[in-house]
Amino acid sequence: MPEVRIIAKNFMDMVASLPATKLDNLYHNAFICEAILRSLPPLAKKYVLQMLYIIEPIVTTSMEAWVAAEGMSKHRVAIDKLVQLRLFTETVDRKRETTYRLNPTFQKNLQNHILHGGVLPREPMKINVRLPSSADLDAYASGQWESFLLHLISSTEAEATRNISSSMMKIFQRGLLSQRDREAPMLTESGFQFLLMDTNAQLWYVIREYITHCEERGVDTSDLISFLLELSFHVSGEAYNMNTLSHSQGSIVKDLADLGLVKLQQGMKESWFIPTKLAINLSISLSDASSRKQGYVVVETNFRLYAYTTSKLHCEILRLFARIEYQLPNLIVGAITKENLYKAFQNGITSDQIICFLQQNAHPRVAEKVPSVPENVTDQIRLWESDLNRVEMTPSHLYDEFPSRDAFEAACDFAREYGGLLWEDSVKMRVIVKAETYDHMKRFLRQK
Amino acid sequence: MTPVSRKLYTDDVSLLVVLIDTNPYFWSTNNSGLPYSKFLSHLVAFLNSILLLNQLNQVVGIATGVNSCGYIYDSSLAPPNKRAETLLQKLEEFVIKDEELSAEDSVDGIKSSLLSGSLSMALCYIQRVLRSGSLHPQPRILCLHGSPDGPGQYVAVMNSIFSAQRSMLPIDSCVIGAQHSAFLQQASHITGGIYSKPQQLDGLFQYLSTLFATDLHSRSFIQLHKSVGVDFRASCFCHKSTIDMGYICSVCLSIFCKPHKKCSTCGSTFGQPQATVSPTNLKRKAPDS
Structure with a gap:
């Protein structure tokens, strides 16, 4: 099964990873130009707008003069993004300076948009049926x-x-x-x-x-x-x-x-x-917070959780990390317990995700408070998670009965060099080495 | 960890309130190479570009006339494909209505637009947005102003500026007239906005898109145009003329160009100039203390 990584904002990366010709073709569509512009970081948007009516390539050094010293890293991110999406074409001119200019198709589409305003992809129908509100x-x-x-x-x-x-x-x-x-x-x-x-x-x-x-x-x-x-x-x-x-x-x-x-x-x-x-x-620019819904969860300091919702889905989600006690028509009462959280952690949910979820979905009444989820609850969730991580397991191998102290020391040094040494006991001449370095160790010891 | 509910929108969503100077006296005498029609096409392009940058951006237009001010455009109400038409139609209606008003009371010498009026309307609009629920973009005001300052509006304008400062609203100003505007210089200086007087008005769009389209978040790390100096001169309250030096009421800080016996604003009586009658001053003060 292919491993699927869940990243929220990677649609534009997907667009950027299209082959160059396909990407250039996409820019013939005015809506794509608009959507792509909106997905850019603010600084990149500004550059596009600023260069909209400039046909000559612009030298990097003069672009760098636009930003203040503290904004340099953001500037680079913006330029990289623009080059990656092929909105900027990078060329090196005669004086060996890097210059940028806007993708002509993209530029023309945006110029059109700015002159004529937005257009609709297709005209809405005129029908005499009452449409849903x-x-x-x-x-x-x-x-x-x-x-x-x-x-x-x-x-x-x-x-x-x-x-x-x-x-x-x-x-x-x-x-x-x-x-x-x-x-x-x-x-x-x-x-x-x-x-x-x-x-x-x-x-x-x-x-x-x-x-x-x-x-x-x-x-x-x-x-x-x-x-x-x-x-x-x-x-x-x-x-x-x-x-x-x-x-x-x-x-x-x-x-x-x-x-x-x-x-x-x-x-x-x-x-x-x-x-x-x-x-x-x-x-809409694919930011995490642009479409906030009304929250529904109230968490009390005694770890009880009230969710004002009728949705089955919400119930299922809460069940991921809490014990559901009662289900009333518009209210779910539950408790955050150690057992349920352990189950959640085992399933790969982190404490930060749970806390973040509780904060993002806080009921409007508690959302106004700071913090919206009681601190003792968030602290306890984090503590329970770190409880699980108290013991760290590292697969390793134990070596003992070295023939001589020299051989033992050489082996220790070798393991240390590879960064695989976990523990050594020089009196009883025993050493524990990480499993990754096992092959190297074997080869080394055999040579001896 | 920052509370999630505080951060409601991306950093670059803006609500831009544009104050458009429609003063016919100014536009008819303006010979800087920017006729009104050209100005409007630059403006429409600029508004389009603001709305292009982010789906959640909002633009509100307020016309600054000679006798009245009015809301003429709101991007959240107008359909996206008829922006220019809606704006121009409303603008025309406004100018006609404004002209009718001036016919009624023909006080001569009105040459300045009602900047104070449109500024307060902008502030009211923004306050309404800020108070209507938790979701709101970052607001700012942009004054596109050409006509000379009206010293008579000094108090009103300064009050608007201070209330903008209190609610942390930057006032950007773009002067398209011949002279610098002391009001707007002070407005931008006090509220932390950008003040600019473009040199070449046929490239107005480039000025607007380079300077004034920058969202508040990006401003902190961009080299923006720094203003040369600010004209801090005030207008006197008695004759509404701009003065360098004057007299100030020690109670309410009203400004006068000539010494008065009594403050016209707060009614406190002033003593005589110190050099001549200081004994009386002392005598009068004694019972008070």
Whole structure:
């Protein structure tokens, strides 16, 4: 099974890792230019804007004059990012100085945008059907997303209302669940971490998996990425005709509807899709905190936990590290106990993740307080985690019965040189060496 | 660990309130090579670029007229594909209404725009945003001002500046007129904003995008234009003229260009100049202490 690393903000890295020609092709789409610009670090955005109407390449030294001394590291990060995304082309001029200029296609698209303002990818439909209100749409999106997540973690929990194809579900579950034959699937370490992430990060993880899935089926990734980014520039709550989509885009939209990114509706003659907030959030700069939801958890100093929620998913998430005691229609009462936390730590969840989750989802009433989670609880969670790490195991080998003191000392020195010496007892002539250096030791001792 | 709930948005999300000078007296006499139409196209491009930088950025436009001020644009309300149209239409409506007002009370000599009015409107708007819930971007004010300062607005402008300073709102100012503006120099100086008077107005967009599009977070590590000097001169409260030296009421700090018997602001009576009648002064002070 391939190891899946969960990183929240790596969509742009994925874009950057596309081959150069594909990347250059992407910039022909104005929406991609916009989305990419928005994903840049602030300083890089500023440079792009500043150089928007400059055609001549700019020398590095004069760019460095723009920033103050303390901003130099940020400057370098910004320039690296711009070069990596091929927004800046780097050339060395006659005087052997490095110069940069903006990618011409990108530049032209942005200039257009600035002159004419934003354009919509497609015109909303004029239909005389009452469209869902934005509150309804939000409820639909979060409902759809939650049941998707619930389905993801426990296929048995969710009712049979889901119609995501099981093959696609498998794709998403890969890496998050591990299944030993015949046994019920178990969440993996990254699966647990996934559940504790905020919606935007989860969304990007799923979308990334989806893109890789499509890639395996032979769909062009750059088309898919450009469509996804384009989707995020639609107006939430407006209806768009399905006829404006190409065949492959139509099937993508159907998949996305299962995730709650769009809502599909069928009229008398035509069908249309309505993008939800989730879709619009796709292109928001992928920062961790940009889509904060209302919190629901109250933690008391006596380790009791009250969660004002009706969602089954929240209950499942809390169950990861707390003992659920009562489940009332709109309230879950639980306790953070040592046993449950040990179970969580064994599953690979760290104390920081749990604390961070509790803080991020704190009920508005307690969120105003500093700290939002009582300090004795956070300290205790950290202490329990460090309890587990009190003993550190290092695989090693013990050598004894050296023929002479010289041989013993030579062996010690050798092990020390390799950084593998753990312990030595010069009286009884015994030495313990890390398992990694075993081969070297064997060779060394044999030579003697 | 910093509390997570404090950090609500990325650092570079901004709410920009732009004060646009629509003073017809200024624009008709302006011969610096920047006609009003050109100015507006630079402005629209600038607003577009601000909105381009971040999906959550918000721009609010306030027109500074001669007789009135008005909200003319709010990016959170206008559809993204009709930004320029909405802005220009509202601007035109505003200018016509402003002109009607001036016909009614034809006080001659009004040549300055109501900077104080638009500044207070901007402050009110920002206060409303700041108080409406926990999610808010970092606000700042940008004055695009051309017409000369109106010394009559001195107190009002200074009060706005101080309240902006109290709520830590930087006031950026871009002077497009012929002379420097002492008001705006002081505003930017006190609130920590940027003051700039572009030399070549046909490149206004470049000035705007280089200096004023910088978000507050990035400002700390970017070399920005440093202002040459600040004109700290005040206006007197009696004749509203700008003065270098004057008389100050020791009770309420009102400024006068000539000595008075009584402060017109707080009503305290002044003694006579020291050199002539110091004994009376002492006598009057004695019962008080």
